[in-house]
Amino acid sequence: MKILEQGPGWSMEMICTGNGNGGAGCASKLLVEECDLFITGHGYMDGSFDHFVTFRCCNCGTETDVNVPHRIRNVLMKAHRERNGVAWSHLKSFPAN
Numbered sequence: 001m002k003i004l005e006q007g008p009g010w011s012m013e014m015i016c017t018g019n020g021n022g023g024a025g026c027a028s029k030l031l032v033e034e035c036d037l038f039i040t041g042h043g044y045m046d047g048s049f050d051h052f053v054t055f056r057c058c059n060c061g062t063e064t065d066v067n068v069p070h071r072i073r074n075v076l077m078k079a080h081r082e083r084n085g086v087a088w089s090h091l092k093s094f095p096a097n
Contacts, residue, residue, distance in 0.1 A: 010034045010072055016057035020065030028059045034072055039080040040065070051077065 011033045018025035032055050040054040040063065052065040053073055 010069075012068070014055065014064070014066055016060060016062055017064050018062045020052055020054070021063045024060075025062045025064055026057060026060040028057060030055075030057065030059075032066070034075070037066075037068065037072065037076055039076050051080075 011031055014030050014032045016025035016028045016030060017023065036055045037053050039051050041049055041051045043049045053068050053076060054063050054065050056063050
């Protein structure tokens, strides 16, 4: 298979708020692209674990957790699993929008 014409990448305007990470954002309005997003997580005493889609502000360095389409989240989760060798059962995947 060959790519005849590259489709547009995903991007969205977002505000640096620090949501989910202490709230110390600088309020910059940013154009965040799929390649700017990564997975972060928080583990709990009962052994459960939550994952978040996050970006790091290019102005202040604050991380902000964001909601993105399920398709984007699933791509990020798959890359995270492959990079970190995490078992499928540990990470949640979501249905397409």
